[in-house]
Amino acid sequence: MATSYLFEAYTIIKKNYNELVLTTRKDLIFAKKQNLLNMSKIIVWHNPRCRKSREGLAAAEKTAKEKGLNLEIRKYLDNPPTEQELKKVLQWLGLKPIELVRTKETVWKENFKGKEMTDEQIIKAMVQYPKLIERPVVIYNDKAVLARPADKVLELFS
Numbered sequence: 001m002a003t004s005y006l007f008e009a010y011t012i013i014k015k016n017y018n019e020l021v022l023t024t025r026k027d028l029i030f031a032k033k034q035n036l037l038n039m040s041k042i043i044v045w046h047n048p049r050c051r052k053s054r055e056g057l058a059a060a061e062k063t064a065k066e067k068g069l070n071l072e073i074r075k076y077l078d079n080p081p082t083e084q085e086l087k088k089v090l091q092w093l094g095l096k097p098i099e100l101v102r103t104k105e106t107v108w109k110e111n112f113k114g115k116e117m118t119d120e121q122i123i124k125a126m127v128q129y130p131k132l133i134e135r136p137v138v139i140y141n142d143k144a145v146l147a148r149p150a151d152k153v154l155e156l157f158s
Contacts, residue, residue, distance in 0.1 A: 041140075043140075045137040056138060056150045076137075083123055101122060101132050105132055136148075138152075
């Protein structure tokens with residue numbers, strides 16, 4: 001008799017577990033189709049050699065942990081953004097391209113300082129010389145901040 005109750009309990013648990021797994025799988029497939037999975041990730045364009053970038057990364061890591069979000073670190077000197085990515089991020093930042101340029105960099109002074117440049121030309125310069133991009137850029141959903149000072153990361157969630 002006890003075996004019968006155990007079997008029934010096992011059957012109920014297994015059925016509920018299978019329904020849960022099935023529901024979770026359907027939700028995951030839906031989320032992939034709707035491109036909703038990127039919404040749980042903070043992305044940091046980071047240069048590990050820069051103190052301000054390390055501070056911004058630390059703030060992003062803390063925020064990601066508190067909010068239960070994933071964190072993606074993009075070493076943008078090794079993996080530079082494309083023109084399209086830069087344009088999108090500039091839009092999210094609400095900045096003109098020149099406002100994201102590190103104008104004190106030697107590359108800027110030697111090649112671009114004093115020249116009249118269009119926004120397109122400035123973006124192309126940042127793609128060609130990613131060292132010109134001010135850092136750290138922290139991105140969440142369709143928002144971005146230049147995390148200087150580091151606590152600006154919190155603006156992504158206000």
